[in-house]
Amino acid sequence: MLDNEANNWGRLIKYHRQRQGLRQDDVAVGICTPSYLSRIENGVVLAEQTVYEMLFNRVGIDLNHEKENDEINRSLLETMYAKLLSNESLTENELTRLESLQNESFHQEIDLQAALVYSRYLCSIDVLNEARVLLEKIGPLINWHQDRVTQMFIGITTNVHLSFLEFQQIILREEKHNVSNYINSAHRFEQANYFYHLAFAHHRNYSFQQALDYIDRATQVFSHQYKPLFQLKLYSMKGVILNDLHRYQDALVEFEAGQDLLENVPTIQTPRQWSSLYNNIAYCYECQGSFSKAMSYYEQANSFEEDMHLVINWIRASYQQRDKETLTKLFLTYPKERFEVPHHRYQFLLLKCASEEEITIAQLKDVEELVFPYFKKQEYYSLTLYYAPLWARLYEELRAYKQANICLTYAFTASEQVRLRMSS
Incomplete structure (x- = not known):
């Protein structure tokens, strides 16, 4: 019998003893001492x-039936978890079963x-x-061993941190506690995801x-598995990272690999995937x-799936190209009111001005005082590094030194923050 x-x-x-209002003395009699039962119950x-069989019998539970039922439920949960990791939807029956559990x-693992x-x-x-x-x-109940509950907890909490844009929490947890060690025995796809x-x-x-370094580790762990959508994510993420390291040709190689994959795997050919890939290629050229x-x-990219993030990038590239005709068309088609994300709306104000x-x-001052403190607070260093020098040049043209x-x-200040993080 496994320890867990x-x-x-x-x-x-x-759990069953307490539900039935039984004392430890009632259950232990004839089987073991109450103190020994207490230690069993608390692991x-x-x-x-x-001993377990007799104790289960005393509280009216069939141990073999419990084991079989647990195995069925565990297998079902693993199937559902694998689907969720692969961005697949659960069926109505699966969701009903999950909610019933x-x-x-x-009281049980x-x-x-x-x-x-x-x-x-x-x-x-x-x-x-x-x-x-x-x-x-759930957090206080995690034992932090190489067990299934700990592995799932790591993967899922990481996903939640990402959803809330809590990037430093993920980084600090790994640096301080090496939580990746707990998932060494997990499925390779789960390791690659982490x-x-x-x-x-x-x-x-x-x-x-x-x-x-981490995207290379993900790629290495993931090798020889057929999950095209995740493979596309790996190509795209590595390309984006290489682009920010100014390794533009290497980045384009990754994006071209992603494009080749998309063209040959119909199941992942969605507007979102095409749009995201073309956006990454566009930014690399920009x-x-x-x-x-x-x-x-x-x-x-925008023709596949209209996205205001793409639109603001398109406006920015058009401004840098000094293409007044395209700029005028874009400003008319996409007025300020259509931009809901704050940094999109602020970029629109900067570029329009x-x-x-x-x-x-x-x-210039009205826009500056509205936008740049916000960029600083949100740590949008790349946006500051593009727009702050632009604003300085516009001020200089008006002799507002x-x-x-x-x-x-x-x-x-933004460049120093980026330098410190890149060298850490």
């Missing part, structure tokens, strides 16, 4: 198989697994706050070399100063 299974039986005996000792008191899978399901439908509350209840998420977190934290190519790819034929110092210096200070 025996501990589980101890918790189950305690302090592991008893003989026959929810239990307010986690299977209850913890059911709650974890349910929290991952909530993430998949963007019910994030409810998922977080459930995970906070390393991919670490790469994503480091990339968003501007620690690009660490991000590259970073190289090939603004005309960037505009073309941003336009193609910068495109005006005549700009006053007062106009003091204001230009303030904007250059924004850019210097």
Whole structure:
């Protein structure tokens, strides 16, 4: 009998004893001492198989039936968890079964697994706050061993942190506690998912070399598995990281591999995947100063799936290309009201103001005081590094050198933060 299974039986005996209002003396009589039963229930000792059978019989539970039922439920939960990790939807029957397994008191390991899978399901439908509350209840019960509950908890909490844009929490947990050691015995796809998420977190934290190291680990662990959508994510993420390391040709190689995969695997050919890939290619060309190519790819990306993030990128590339005709068309088609995400709306204000034929110092200052403190607070260093020097140049053209210096200070501060994170 496995240790965690025996501990589980101890918790189950305690649960059924308490539900029936029985004292430890009542259950233990003729089998063991009450103190020994207490240690069994609390997982302090592991008893003989026959002892567990007699104790289960005393509380009216068939141990063999319980084992069989647990095995069926465990297999079902693993199937559902694998589907959720692969971005597949659960069937109505699976969801009904998953909901029926929810239990307010986690008296068995299977209850913890059911709650974890349910929290991952909530993430998949963007019910994030409810998922977080459930995970906070589970957290104190995690033993932090190389067991299935711990592995699921690591994967799911990492996913929630990403959903809340809590990148440093993911990084610090791994650096302080090496939680990846707990998933060494998990399925290779789960390990690859975790390393991919670490790469994503480091990339968003501007620690690009660490991000590259983790995406390479994810790729290595994932090798020889057929999951095209995840393979596409690996190509795209590595390309994005290489682009931010200014390794543009290497980045394009990854994006081309992703494009080849998309063209040959119909099951992953969705507008979102095409749009995301073309957006990444466009940004790579934009970073190289090939603004005309960037505009073309941003336009193609938006034709697959209209996305205001793509639109603002398209406007920015058009501004850098000095393509007034395209800019005018885009400003008319996509007015400020259509941008709901704050940093999209602020970029729109910056680009619209910068495109005006005549700009006053007062106009520049109004936009500056609204936008740059927000970029600083949200740690949008890459946006500051692009727009602050632009604003400084516009101030200089109007001989407002003091204001230009303030904007250059924004850019210097942002560059120092990026430098520190890249060297950490």
